[in-house]
Amino acid sequence: MGDRFGRYSKSIIQERALPDIRDGLKPVQRRILFAMNKDGNTFDKGFRKSAKSVGNVMGNFHPHGDSSIYEALVRLSQDWKIREPLVEMHGNNGSMDGDPAAAMRYTEARLSKISNLMLQDIDKDTVPMTLNFDDTEKEPIVLPARMPNLFVNGATGISAGYATEIPPHNLGELIDALIYLLGHPQATTADLMEFVPGPDFPTGGIVQGIEGIQKAYETGRGRIVVRAKTAIEELRGGRQQIVVTEIPYEVNKAQLVKRINDLRLAKKVEGIADARDETDRSGLRIAIELKKNADATGILNYLLMNTDLQINYNFNMVAIDDHRPVRVGLKHYLGAYLAFQQSVITKRTEYKQKKAQERLHIVEGLIKALSILDQVIKTIRASKNKADAQANLVREYGFTDTQAGAIVALQLYRLTNTDVTALNDEADRLQKSLAEYHLILNDAKELNKVLRQELRAVKKEFATPRQTQIEAHVEKLTVDTKVTVADEDVIVLVSAAGYIKRTSLRSFNASPLDENGLKEDDYPLLIQQTNTLAHLFVFTSHGHLIYRPVHELFDAKWKETGEHLSQTIGLQDDEKIVSAMLFESLDQAGTVILASSDGQIKQTAFKEIVPGSRYKSHASQIMKLHSDAERLINAIYCDPTYANQSIVTISRTGYALRFAVDEVPVQSTRTAGVRAINLKENDTLANIALVSDESRLAIITQRGAYKAMAVSELEVGTRARRGNLILHRLKNAHLVVDFLAYPADFTGSLEIITNRPVIQDVQVTDHHLGAPKSNGSFVIDDESQGQPVRIQFKQVVAQGEQSLV
Incomplete structure (x- = not known):
């Protein structure tokens, strides 16, 4: 089986899918051109039915299906696939829209004028011939190909273990490079690229990436960008x-x-x-x-x-060179083509030399016969027949058999003095021609001179202007989100349990605020009106950051639950959402302040947390935690345009410390930060807040007490100290579970959320500011409502007004 597959592979590599480096043709293409030329179906004659040409090819040279032959014939005529079409076709030969050609019984075809170059001198023994499949005719192994067709028209094909992808090039540029290489055999790829800067596609377009072209021309493989x-x-x-x-x-x-x-x-x-x-x-x-x-x-x-409109084109320039598939570069190909053309000119010259010598021999015999014409006529008349006359001439006058045969066949009207003159002139011309042929065959410079002249003649007649524009560098494309996303105002909800959604204003305004689709044990951390072009950042207790563009959030009605983060990013069982923020742009100048339960704090530049390409399936680390028991407790955005900002930290046992924002160093996402507050053993950090001198604090304890106090009661000091006690010590001690800062002019409501959960509203204007060491007043019955776990601003969006309260 291996042996048979090997033979099969060899067959399709050499005789089906890959072009020959010399004429750039696959066998079926070569047979089409040869058969049409043999039948006289050339550019200077009328068109003939394609079916006739296909039938001739199939019957004489290519014993395969007619569809494969016709498809190859059609491709040779398609000027959007072939840089210099080798076949002209009347009728529907397909289109750039992928439409198939009409059936071969409807179309007509003939060879194009430029295809004459491919077959020129084929009758002068310039290429080896072989018997066809049934040994009744001979066909060429390769065409003379007087133009560099492999690179002019390119090639594409897939065989066993090999594939080829050679783009089309400009004929005039290739000929210039060939002429240069002929005179400078040591030329480098860079030298040749002065003449051949890159592919020249029949469909034009713009090619970007000179490095990819250079690599392809050196190694046979490379990648470029082609754009409309x-x-x-x-x-x-x-x-x-x-x-x-x-x-x-x-x-x-x-x-x-x-x-x-x-x-x-x-x-x-x-x-x-x-x-x-x-x-x-x-x-x-x-x-x-x-x-x-x-x-x-x-x-x-x-x-x-x-x-x-923009594609990547991959060079894979494989061709059959000396019966083997070889990946070729620009110089390799041009060198191989020049060697082949030198061989063609040499064989053509040898053929012409042989014909000239044969003719000169006959002319010399005719001249000699005319000089003794009377004796020759007498001898012929005395002979019995033509063969006897020929033998008598050889015996009596020393003619050769060839000369004697020509004399016997001579017509009487040619026995004139003028004919002798013409014969003498012809003999002189033949002598000159033989001298030229001898020079070409024995002097490489003369051979190259002939090749150079013929290449220039081809360029003069057939070269066309470049159609593809070449640019040195691949332009990096960037797309603003505004281009791909409809600019629409929406409501974004993030819940404590990890559900997120965006809702249209229409759905939001048509539903009661509390019918938000969340489960009974869940509650919203963020409800905010924003835009689809905005960006959502969600921070979790395990020090992770989850990013979502608002337009990518699950679009749900207000009464629907939405999508859980774990559907795309795996959250651990005890991982909770601690903060959520919306930004109009990813170009923010500020920092994010992060704190952990063990009293660590740090700032990270916003540009450091901007997400990468894997944000959809991976959360990024925002803060390193010292142990599995530690938790990220809050993340706050710090706008550098706000002056006189400071940070308040309060521990669970009631120690409060205030220090300037500048005290906290700006660090990377993978660091654990520095000490914010000096905690006692078994104490933890309850929360942090960004405040100004006029801010006020709302504090809630595990026993359900609410306390409001002025930030000015806390002096600005340095971080890493113990701080001041802000609760009065009792036997049944109050412990701080959470707090937040609010402006002095804030008159709205706060929400206290218990572990059941129960949400209790607190109107800030109903409570006076407490003394530094008071415990506040009870607002939650911990036995009936549960223990408080969080205090936050009341999540209220004014329905119908489309604005955040």
């Missing part, structure tokens, strides 16, 4: 449209337009009103009409990133 040629046009009414006039190579235009419209209908990108294919006889044109005030550049960048 676009322009932004102004329309009436202040609107714009993106116009595409060239698309990347081998991109299906119809599917491209459909993809753009799919993105528009799915609202993956905002601002596109319509996308139309306006291609006509004058050329390719796709119009992408934009809505008023749309960001044309941003939308174009999004389309380049998410559609085939």
Whole structure:
């Protein structure tokens, strides 16, 4: 089985899928060109039915299905796939939209003018011939290929263990490089790239990445970016449209337009009103009409990133060289092509030399015969027949058999003096030609001179201007979120249990505030009106940060529960949400202040916590915790534009310490911070707050007592001290479970949440400021309502007014 598969692999590598380095053709293509040329189906004759050409190829040279032959014939005629089409076709030969060609009984074909270069001199023994599949005819192993077809028209194919992807190039540029290499055999790839800067696709477009081209030309493998040629046009009414006039190579235009419209209908990108294919006889044109005030550049960048308006093209330049598949670079190919053309010219010259020598031999015999014409005629008349006459001439006058045969076959009207003159002139011309042939065959410089002249003649007649623009660097595309997300006001909810959702204002306003879809043992930590372009940051008790763009949050009705964070990011069983923040932009100048239960604190620059590409499935570490028992207790954003800010820390046993924000160093996300407060044994940090001199503190204890006090009662000192006791010691001691800071002019309500949970509202204006060591007043019955665990601002959004209270 291995032996048979090996033979099969060898067959499809050498005789089906990969092109020959010399003529750049696969066997089926070579057979099509040879058969059409043999039948006289050339550019200077009329068109013939494609079915006739396919039948001739299949019957004489290619014993495979007619569909594969016709598909190859059609591809050779498609000017959006082939840089220099080798076949001209009348009728439907397909389109850039992926439409198939009409059946071969409807179309007509003939060889193009440039394909004459591929077959030129094939009748002069320039290439080896072999018997066809049934040994009835001979076919060429390779065509003379007087143009560098492998790189001009490129190739694509897949065989066993090998594949090839060679892009099309510009004929004139390749010929310039060939001529240069002919005179400078030691030229480097960089030298040759002065002439061949990169591929030249028939569909034009823009190629980016000179490094990828250079690597491909050196090694045969490389990667470039190919993007469409676009322009932004102004329309009436202040609107714009993106116009595409060239698309990347081998991109299906119809599917491209459909993809753009799919993105528009799915609202993956905002601002596109319509996308139309306006291609006509004058050329390719796709119009992408934009809505008023749309960001044309941003939308174009999004389309380049998410559609085939920009593609990656991978060079894999494999060809058959000396019966073996070889990955070739630019110099390797040009060198191999020059060697082949030198061989073609040498064999053609040898053929012409042989023919000239044969003719000169006959001419010399005719001249000699005319000089003794009477004797020759007498001898012929005395002979019995043609063979006898030929033998008598050889015997009596010393002619060779070839000369004697020519004399016997000579027509009487040629026995004139003028004919002798013509023969003498012909002999002189033949002598000169033989001298030229001898020079070419024996002097490499003369051979190269002929090759150079012929290459220049090909360039003069067939070279065309470059169609693909080349840019040195790959442009990095960035897309503003505003381009892909509809600008819409929404309500965002984050619950203590880890449920998050966004809700439209319409759904929110149509439902009671407390019918938020949360379970009985859950409660909201954040309810805030924001925009779909905003960003949500969620901090957990295990020192993790979870990021979500608001537009990616689960879109649910207000009465629905929403999505739990564990559906995308694994939360541990005892991991809780401690803080949630919304930001309009990721470009914030401030810091995030973080504190842990063991009394550690630090600042981290906001730009350090901006998420990476894996934010959807991975939480990032925001603070390192010293042990499994420690917890992150709060995260607060510190705006540097606010002056005279300080930090208050209060321990569970009631020790409070106030110090300046500058006392806390700015550290990275993976550090544990510095000591905020000097805790006694078995004491923990209850919470921290960012305050000003006018702020007030709302403190809640485990026994249900609420205490309000002025921040000014606490002097600003240095961190890492014990602090001042702010509770009166009792036998049944009060312990601080939580506190927050609020402005002096705040007149709203606070929520105290118990472990059951029960939510108890507290109106701050109903409570006077307490003395530094008072315990406040009871607002919660811990036996009937449970022990308090959290105090927060009342989550109220004014329904119908669309604003945060």
